[in-house]
Amino acid sequence: MAYTPYVSELILKHAFTTATVTRPTSWVLAMFNDDPEAGGTELSGASYARQSVVFTVADADANDRSEVSNDALVAFPALDAGATVAFIVVMDQAANQLAALALNVPRTLEAGDVFSIPAGELVIKGE
Numbered sequence: 001m002a003y004t005p006y007v008s009e010l011i012l013k014h015a016f017t018t019a020t021v022t023r024p025t026s027w028v029l030a031m032f033n034d035d036p037e038a039g040g041t042e043l044s045g046a047s048y049a050r051q052s053v054v055f056t057v058a059d060a061d062a063n064d065r066s067e068v069s070n071d072a073l074v075a076f077p078a079l080d081a082g083a084t085v086a087f088i089v090v091m092d093q094a095a096n097q098l099a100a101l102a103l104n105v106p107r108t109l110e111a112g113d114v115f116s117i118p119a120g121e122l123v124i125k126g127e
Contacts, residue, residue: 003099003124004037024092027053029074029122031115032087036100040087047080053090053122067125075116082110088122099124 013019028050034040055068086106090099101122109115 004097006096007098026093028091029053030089030091031085032089033084034086036089043083045080047077051076065126067123069120070122072119075114078112078114079109084108
């Protein structure tokens with residue numbers, strides 16, 4: 001999962017200036033039909049809702065990069081209509097996009113399907 005230009009700017013401001021940076025205080029996952037940076041749109045419908053997520057920092061990997069992953073199962077409610085999910089996006093409390101993950105294969109969901117992400121499967125690595 002790659003973080004967005006918004007996060008890159010926050011990191012640079014935090015590390016290389018004295019500018020005040022507003023830190024996220026809560027996080028949600030959203031499902032998109034395509035790349036949000038290229039005009040993809042978030043799913044919608046009466047039963048669709050962004051889902052809260054909490055991350056845990058893991059030890060650095062073999063390349064000395066730290067990472068975070070979801071600490072619990074995240075399950076979206078059953079959809080009321082079919083949709084295709086191609087990207088999962090992490091947003092903060094102000095709906096700023098923080099990171100986006102392209103699914104290896106877009107997933108077609110039918111009405112009543114539930115999309116879920118097991119604990120530890122949503123990983124964001126430091127660059």
